[in-house]
Amino acid sequence: MAGHSKWSTIKRKKGANDAKRGKIFTKLIREITIAAKTGGGDPEGNPRLRSAITAAKGENMPKDNIDRAIKKGTGDLGGAVYEEIMYEGYGPGGVAVLVETMTDNKNRTVADIRHFFAKSGGNLGEFGCVAWMFDRKGTLTVDKDAASEDELMDAALEAGAEDVVEEEESFQVITSPETFNDVVEYLEKAAVSFTGAELAMIPKNTVEVVEEQAAKSLLRLLESLEDHDDVQKVHANFDISDDLMEQLS
Template sequence: MSGHSKWSTIKRKKGANDAKRGKIFTKLIKEITIAAKMGGGDADGNPRLRSAITAAKSENMPKDNIDRAIKKGTGDLDGAVYEEILYEGYGPGGVAVLVETMTDNKNRTVADIRHYFAKSGGNLGESGCVAWMFDKKGSILVDKEGIDEEALMDIALEAGAEDVVEEEDNFQILTEPEDFSEVVDELEKNKVVCSEATISMIPKNVVEVDEEKPAKSLLKLLENLEDHDDVQKVHANFDIPDELIEALS
């Protein structure tokens, strides 16, 4: 299981209460807003905006929220001015971590991110220190229950997906970023429910973390980063045995 889908599965098993749902919506709204600001409010002519809208729909965000976020980006409604910054570092066990942020105060954000890394026993690194270990891909997760693998593969691959990977609880569909929305649209047309659909950084290789102390510290680091208001996405190249995850829960 890739580091991306492992972390996604862990988050889903922990459950998404209303507070978590609010944070997810806030992050998605920021992405839609900046995508519209950079490339315009027409999703057909703005691939990043289209991908952001697709991700928002996969989280059941109301259409009104999406429309308001687009209007903030295009300047039709007032909104905060955000700057995109990517932070890179190493977490416990030598795990590479990428942190995508959108912030209106980069001094506050970098101080908080550095604190989380240091507290976990990791360290925040220089730009480029770990990004080369990841590939940018569309990642779509589909729960295995009630899904025929062969049929899913036919739909996904015919729509332009690169690969369909079977994992413990779900199938992970990988695409090139430019094919992401088309694959999601085709899955929806065929009544396939996506538990997650996002453009992500997929690790080329994973680091096994099979000892309790570094595993616990790593998961705490990832949780702290995810919970930060300025953090959009967190990517890491780890694998923790399922039995150890259960023991730490």
């Protein structure tokens, strides 16, 4: 969980501005669109769409934007046709990296991602080369001022969650993919507000990056990938000490 927690914390700290909000909306709209395309436009019968809508609401996306994205997916509105592709590779320090993309031009996307890996000293690998190092889990982010740890733990476990992990400024509620939506609904009814909800790839084990240049190159790679318009999510199994993070910042 450390790798996911570290990268999640970094992203939250670097992403709180309007320009990022625009990118976040773009990525969320694509996820809603393809979820509606593959599973239908009714969130009650489409768990992936429900998850995407929950994430969009967590970012305060207007309802009109969500509705338009669903209609694009169901074919009621025109728009670009996106393809889902997962890329896998190794970054600096031997860190495993998964890159979830949605693209209307896979040749452009793979060329850009390969360039990012090569520039950082890493390399893009074959399908399946690192995915086995991760488990897909549901995660909900709850600010510490929204609930006490004991209250959240009781509510989350009652709802069917697997664990609650404490971070610097928040708690992460961890669920299986199958119980994710049930936990979301339970916490909403229990008036526990959360700032993020998503299905993510959680590393089974982490690689500690101790060399400053490797850590700097790794973070630059992850940030470049996150900023790319075709990239939806980036997952990595690294851990960097708080002391080294302080030096890098």
